[in-house]
């Protein structure tokens with residue numbers, strides 16, 4: 001592995017180091033040492049964003065397609081910023097402006113993109129497993145940018161980077177994840193990643209929004225927000241995902257806030273140096289009060305900033321195989 005400083009010099013030749021996996025579809029694709037490699041590489045990548053010219057040649061000549069079938073602000077923008085900082089050629093495709101609106105399937109869309117020889121495809125889709133389908137059809141490396149209710153691996157990685165920066169370590173921290181557990185891909189990726197790194201993870205939400213396979217995840221679950229927040233080092237709120245709900249899971253948004261919304265009063269049960277996280281987009285006044293979202297414990301915008309560095313790291317490390 002070359003010193004990361006060599007890779008990041010403006011005139012330096014890209015000499016990426018690799019990951020064992022061809023694609024990043026799930027946190028389960030990564031060994032613990034690969035997770036640390038991504039976090040360490042992301043830390044080094046942050047320096048590029050502080051330069052007046054925020055660009056290194058690591059992915060010069062590489063073509064990256066961002067294929068977004070679902071709405072996104074943070075993930076899509078930060079992937080594009082990351083690709084531009086690494087000098088990749090970036091193509092953005094949204095379902096609304098593509099032949100998907102004429103009825104073309106995901107598989108046919110991907111076969112046609114593959115014919116144009118992209119090196120990496122970043123895909124967000126409303127269906128669980130969409131990234132796996134794309135990866136099966138492609139020689140290109142595939143990064144899952146969120147597939148339905150399944151996983152969002154780069155979100156979990158940027159969350160881990162943010163926690164590690166703030167706390168120095170993840171091992172032994174009490175992390176409480178609170179909100180719409182049932183519909184959350186962020187939860188599924190974070191539980192895996194934080195447990196691998198040694199955190200003590202518990203979850204909290206309405207009984208109607210617990211995961212059917214909660215026991216398999218190996219986390220404690222409670223419907224009491226006070227119990228969940230008690231002594232927590234990290235409180236991570238999850239968005240209520242109305243767009244994925246086909247029925248009624250709670251009487252009203254007002255009642256949800258009364259029972260599960262994070263307020264300054266509730267936060268007092270956490271450790272005095274606790275941090276508040278949210279993957280965004282936030283429903284202010286539903287899962288989180290504005291006083292908390294914008295308050296001194298919030299690291300929500302640090303998460304967004306770290307999204308660029310983590311995505312630079314993942315792109316850079318996955319590109320290793322392309323060099324050979």
Ligand code: CP
Pocket residue numbers: 071072073074075076146152155279280281
């Ligand atoms: N956290 C997240 O995935 O946000 P976007 O939907 O805006 O990308």
